[in-house]
Amino acid sequence: MTQRALERRRTPGTFEANPTPEIERLVSHGPATTSLQDGQFRTLKHDDTFAVFDHSGDALAGPSGPEGLYNCDTRFLSHLQLTVEQSQPKLLSSGLSDDNTTFTCDLTNPDLYDAGGKLALPQGSLHFRRSFILWEAGLFGRMAITNFGDRPRRIRIEVAFAADFADLFEVRGTKRRRHGQHHPPAVGSDRVTLSYTGLDKKRLTTAVRFFPTPARLTGDMAVFDVEVPARQTQIVFIEVSCNSEGTRRPVPASFLLALRDSRRALRTRCAQAAGVTTSNDVFNRTVSRSISDLYTLTTNLPSGPYPYAGIPWFSTVFGRDALITAWEMLWFDPTIARGVLRHLALNQATEENPAADAEPGKILHEARGGEMASLGEVPFKHYYGSVDSTPLFLFLAGAYLTRTGDLDFIRGLAPHLEAATAWLDAYGDRDGDGFVEYGSRTAKGLTNQGWKDSYDAVFHADGTLARGPIALAEVQGYVYGARLAMADILERTGQASRAREQAARAQTLREQFDRHFFDEELGAYVLALDGDKRPCRVRTSNAGHALFSGIAYPERAASVVKCLMTSDSFSGWGVRTVASREARYNPISYHDGSVWPHDNAMIAAGFSRYGFRREAARIFEGLFAASTYIDLQRLPELFCGFPRRRGQGPTFYPVACSPQAWAAAAPLSLLQSSIGLVFDADAGEIVFDHPVLPEFLDDITLRRLSLGGKAIDVVLKRAGRQTVVEVLAGEEGLGVVNKSGGAAQRT
Structure with missing residues (x-):
């Protein structure tokens, strides 16, 4: 660790705690006077x-x-x-x-x-x-x-x-x-x-x-x-x-x-992706719109395809958004992840620049090309103020390798992966307690630098805002996943001793996380630890990301799932960002009680990881039902967190972007979570791990599922409480495994 990093740990007060309210409002909420929903x-x-x-x-x-x-x-x-x-x-x-x-x-x-x-x-x-x-x-x-x-x-x-x-x-x-x-x-x-x-x-x-x-x-x-x-x-x-x-x-x-x-151009983009058709014509239209939106939002940069975050306010490069979007799409089209990883590697910070919240190895948060960014009137020309983009970069690199087996590409990223890992050690852990925290180094930057970046998104049970530097629950999970990803990459590239070191650090983090973040009374993980290491004892959707990343011990999973699926948290359309009994709950807010499709997709993936497929399918059903009430059957960036009522649709958030990339990708991710779809590139097998079809689907046909340059077409059909997987067409040497019920069935 550098001497400068050690000095930073001793002086956390060097970070700005209160960026300008104008910047906060614009980043989180868009314009104050225009409703994108009213205008249609x-x-x-x-x-x-x-x-x-x-x-x-x-x-x-x-x-x-x-x-x-x-x-x-x-x-x-x-x-x-x-x-x-x-x-x-x-x-x-x-x-x-x-x-x-x-x-x-x-x-x-x-x-x-x-x-x-x-x-x-x-x-x-x-x-x-x-x-x-x-x-x-x-x-x-x-x-x-x-x-x-x-x-x-x-x-x-x-x-x-x-x-x-x-x-x-x-x-x-x-x-x-x-x-x-x-x-x-x-x-x-x-x-x-x-x-x-x-x-x-x-x-x-x-x-x-x-x-x-x-x-x-x-x-x-x-x-x-x-x-x-x-x-x-x-x-x-x-x-x-x-x-x-x-x-x-x-x-x-x-x-x-x-x-x-x-x-x-659109046909060319779509041709390399998988195809999805189901027994439900309404859902077919929803997923068709999602796919069209994703490829519309994807921009052909010199480094490859890159999904811009959303229209109108976020039609540009965002690190976190693209990393999550690429992960949601990874089973469907891994070339998107490849383009995202390459572009973010090329724009990785190489030096300290407090005005841009940049530090060596850190991954980009946002890039802007307008006059105000050029002049420094806003800090976003190349801005690095997100705490999670860097571990998510490593996380996605590992997931891409598992999905594709493309070790040559990962070898080409090695210097950037090493730099990102070094950032976790030298800059991410600001006070040496083993957790990764954030704190803006510029008054023009963001106060909160997780995905919930509103100024009021991190708070204590009594509603008081948390002081930084702040260690978010989900970020520790991303770091855990990042270290395991690096351990796998190092093992595959012949660096066994370094791989063991990263794996050991991941396990140490897991132990510390369980000890400091799990709250028996809440039955879930706390939102964050503040700058004084006091837990923010609030029920939020962030706890579900601990399941997504795998940092949660298996014995904690049932409690977290139960907490998130109570009526306080689950609105019927999806899991709220903040439970309805919490002090700052507001269903009309941006991050304190709303429902975000991408957040729910990641939570459902966590449920699926721990075997709670039917609960994942409930989230899937809620978001699909919401889409049927929305113009073009297009899931927006977010909607309000009011409870679901029979015969009525969700309440729209006035300035939600639509289309929004990680919302558009949510149905694809939810589909994967429900059917337990995973890829084993080493074995040359596509696996359906205890698949569950949501109630609104009787069968799903997936075409051009690819692995290792080969492709297959499969159909999943309901058979009582079981799901049958049948291969319609496929290339020699590509296996299909259905782990439904008893012993795995191989085709």
Whole structure:
């Protein structure tokens, strides 16, 4: 251990305890004035670009409104509005395609009157179909105007547009005292270029192009006088491209090319993953949307595919979110884990930088590309303020190796795995007590640096907030799993003595964890130890992560499961972050009583690990039932923790991101937990360990389950209280084991 690390242990007060409330609010809660649920926005994403529309296909961004077209954390188009003869069209319907590539809305004209007040065009005479696609930093729109009348119609259509070039954090509510310079628009016959030079000296441009050439074009509006013959259709196209100095990318020439290329790319991504179909058509739609969301959120970085966290506020690289998402997807598509591990290794901290909470070996929390991050107005350009990303990095590396047997890739990561392990020793344990704690080193950083990062998420039984440095229960579990993962990797790479050392340290941590964190009266693990080593004796979902990681002794598991499945903790939709009898319980809060799908997926995995498959299936049923009440059957980032009531859906959290990667992956993880699906790469076997089908599924068909370059198709069917596994097709040398009931059956 370095002398600097020893000095840090003696002086825990060097860590900032109270980052600015503005940063805390923005990181945890998003904007204060806009409800993403009330607005029922529609979103598109491709790589570093995403768009937010209302249901009519407009983007009418007001104060803290999220609508617009964004690229790399900057809004390149803040206003887009269609009017017909200066009137707003009437919405018929709108929706996303099943693969998320296209947003389409159907509109019609309102009653339109001439200058004398006489009805000139009855409502419903014209049909407007607006479709939008994102591709290569560009938005491509197509509007088909169909005249269902018996005579030609000449109609005036206006498309208003604007670009505020606002930083995403400004959109979310941060007030800025200074801005860069907006330049006058450059107007041509069929296109307008809007531009801005930021305080960081970068010039940003938004090019808006129309076809056919408008009758009139200004710096903020295009006007078309469209002749539509009876029973025929005319089409208007719009293309919007986002460009930053030094990062310009090619934009396809047309809407149809963008549509073709986007669908090709999605098919290519999905082809390498497993396929899932079941006896329940509703669940099939849920899992299909989850898969589409995951691949929509996945960005092709130079290092490989990387799932961005969520739209609209978290469409960027997050360490923790991607590590958990990749773990949830690992059985389904291990290439995602490979891309996540490689990118985070390349961005691992190599030196101390208190302003970014960076320390050698630490894994990234968040990266941002906007003007405010560039200028340091927010600390997130490359920010390392999460205590769990580093052990989860090691944890995922071990899980990837177990899943794939890809030792060559893990060997390539070895320096980064060693550095992450060294961080646990030199920096993670801040006071030498054997536990990994956190404390921000910058006033602009996060107070709480676990996944529950709200300022009020860690507290004592009387509701008082815990003082740092804080040792979270789940983080100790992740460290335990990380050390066992390193022990396995070291053993496989011929370093037996070092492997034994890591395994021994894991067992020592397990003993200490049980002694200091398990509370007999609670019947579960405490939330955390504060800076004075006082336990936060609160019933929270964090206890379930001790089962997820395996740090819990087997004799503790039944008690923890029972605690989490009581009505205080289990709402009927899922396990609450905080039990309803605790002092700070609030079902409408971000982290103190809400229900998070990814949290529940990890808890269910823990239940499954200790043999509580039926309880895992109950969590699975609750979240699936919730999804049936949600637009697009898409699980959001979180929803409120109110109890489940017959005939009613869950209560939405107003600014929950949707889609959100680790929520989208939750159904895939829950499916794995219920059927006990594990992979033994060394034996060349796919194992179903005491599989249980949830009540809403009678059979599950899994296609292209891969291991070691070979694949099989299997079906699981209910047979009384047992589950039968049948191989439909498979390659020679790949075994299937069903440990259901008695002796294992091999196929």
